[in-house]
Amino acid sequence: MRYRQGIAPETCSGEGRAMFRRTPRVLLGAALLWGCGDKPSPDLTPPSVLLTTPREVRRQRVRLTGLAGDDTGVERLTWWLNGGEAQVLESTAAEGGRAFSLELLSRPGANTLVVRAEDAAGNVTDASTSFHVSFGPLVSAGGLHGGTVRGGQLYTWGQNTQGQLGLGDTTARPLPTVVADLSQVASIAFNSNTSLAIREDGSVWTWGANASGQLGLGTPPVDGQAHTPDTQARNRPTQVPGLTDAVSGALGFSHALVLKADGSVVAFGKNNNGQLGDGTTTDRDYPVRVLGLTDVVKLAGGSQQSMALKRDGTVWAWGNNDSGNLGQGAEDTVAHPEPAQVPGLSGVVDIASGREHMLALHTDGTVSAWGLNASGQVGNGEGGTGLEVYAPVKVVGLTDVVAVYANSNFSLALKADGTLWGFGQNFNGQLGNGQSGKDYQADPLADTAVVGLSDLRDVAAGSTFGLGLRRDGLLFGWGWNSNGSLGNDELQNNWSFAEPVKVKLP
Structure with a gap:
């Protein structure tokens, strides 16, 4: 037992000094504080x-x-x-x-x-x-529907023609509504009219459009027997069979990607350009393993292409390449059904995919991009028909970036100070910079910051709108509001909002 001393014994006299000589050796449970002439007192003050x-x-x-x-x-x-x-x-x-x-x-x-x-x-x-x-997003946006996770509970709003809100019907909701069928949600991924959620137990749940089997709810075929694909839309979350160790997911326009805890990837849905990465161009309504990928930490899906970021900072892409989507230095119109490393990229820490363009964030806070550039979404200071970029180039003027996002023909970059910057298509105000109808090509002199937002935690890019989740829990939307896509029932329907407005979460 250790003891602590308040006053040196030589300054004490009488009984106090005698007590100091008789150092206790049987007292347990507390240190003793010696004072001149005092009896031992225990140290009861916790750290x-x-x-x-x-x-x-x-x-x-x-x-x-x-x-x-x-x-x-x-x-x-x-x-x-x-x-x-x-x-x-x-x-x-x-x-x-x-x-x-x-x-x-x-x-x-x-x-x-x-x-x-x-x-x-x-x-x-x-x-x-x-x-x-979250190993994946806490906020996500599709064609015209959005969602966010708060305390493990999922809220959805917006267009619902295919049941993509997961509420058991096909009625649009202009206000966020809790998805009662799901709890303990860890992350979500929305795109087009399809939705996906990963629960904390590693299970995968999907709902919404399913014309290409992108919900992954089918049964693997048996040799010698006819296979009838499951292409029925679902208006409630349904568990994808056989997946119990997922950590995040990503959706393309009609296909899904799921990252497993061991760093491998499975995919399901449309596969006409090999976007499932299983070596074929056959649609799959059930999960199949993406070939040759290990140690993956992030996934992104586009129109008909897919992308993966590995822990070593390399980027891999597969699927469609008709706009140089795969970053291989050339375009072509053949399917690429197996992942290939994107040349010239290293030290990458985040990725994103739009319709046919891709973004990669480097450790130094700069961003590279490639692919379709009709609206300046690659951010190289140019934009227009026939100006595709076939290999990664640096986005002009962007530094100190910590995360990237993309959809359709626009891109968003979150900086370390919590501000959000955009470039590319802006016809519907999806860049949130207070203007609409003018595309932005990442001119460093242009005012392309999302107006009035800072301290952002997470961001989502939908087809024609954006969402930004602040660290204080407030959520904002901007861009095209149709069928409640911005989650605020006071907004005019089928109207552009070029500055962020508050999403009315309960």
């Missing part, structure tokens, strides 16, 4: 622990910092995540105590971190923080 708000880091990691203090000094720090085994927490001396920093590989959905501080007397303080981690 203090201050935790910062966790910040998401790309590729399933969360960073957290903190400070632990105690009146006699912190003896030991430990931590554990989601009830797991306790681990020693390294710290450094700082004003007020011991400073520490953690970068955690968390699970999708709800997480709880506990940090324990102990002093020499055995006093203990536990500080905990809970946070939600």
Whole structure:
């Protein structure tokens, strides 16, 4: 047992000094504070622990910092995540105590971190923080429908002609409505008239349009037997059979991609250009493995092409290449049913795909792009018919970017300061810069920031509109509002809103 001393014994006299000589050896459970002439007093003051708000880091990691203090000094720090085994927490001396920093590989959905501080007397303080981690988007946008995840619950709104809102009918909703059939949702992916959700348990759920089997609800064929594809639309979320370890998903216009926990990828849906990556051009209404891909951390789907980011920072693409979509330095009109590495790209940390153009974010905060460039969506300072870009080029004037997004013929880039910048098609105000009808080609002198938004956590690009989720939980939309796509019943229908308006979440 350790004891702490208040006043040196040579300054004491009488009984106090005698007591100091008789150092206790049988007292347990607390340190003793010696004072001149005083009887031993236990140290009952527990340490203090201050935790910062966790910040998401790309590729399933969360960073957290903190400070632990105690009146006699912190003896030991430990931590554990989601009830797991306790681990020693390294710290450094700082004003007020011991400073520490953690970068955690968390699970999708709800997480709880506990940090324990102990002093020499055995006093203990536990500080905990809970946070939600998404391996994929917490907000997503399709053709004219949107959705967001809050506390594991999914809310949807907008057009619903194919049941893409998951509410059991085909009636449009101008206001966000909870999807009662799903809980513990970790991330979502919307595109066109189809929706996909990943639950915290790794299961995959799909609903909406299904003409090409993009819901993945069919049964794999049996040799020698006829196969009838499942192409029936669903207006309620339905679990994709056989997938129990998914961490994120992405949707193309009529096909789906799912990233599994082991870094492999499966796909289902339309496959006329080989966008499923299984070596064929046969549509699949059930999941098939994408050939040759391992250690993948992010997926993106376009019109009829697909893209994957690997942990080593390389980018791989497959499917349609008629606008140089695959970044191989040339265009062609043949199917590419197997992934191929995009040449000249390294150190990539995020990817996005529009209709037929692609974006790649580098570790230095710059962005490369390639593919269709009719509206300047590649961001190389040009745009128009016949100006496709067949190999990655740097987007002009963009620096300090932390995430990229795309759909249709426009692109969005989120900067480290939480502001959002756009380039490409803007006929419906989908760049959110206060103007509409004018395309922006990433001219660094042009005012292409989304008006009035900062401190954004997540962003989504729909076909003709955008969504931005702030860190305080407020959600905003801009662009074309039709059938409630901007989630606000006070807005005029079939009208462009070139500046962000609040989505009316419950």
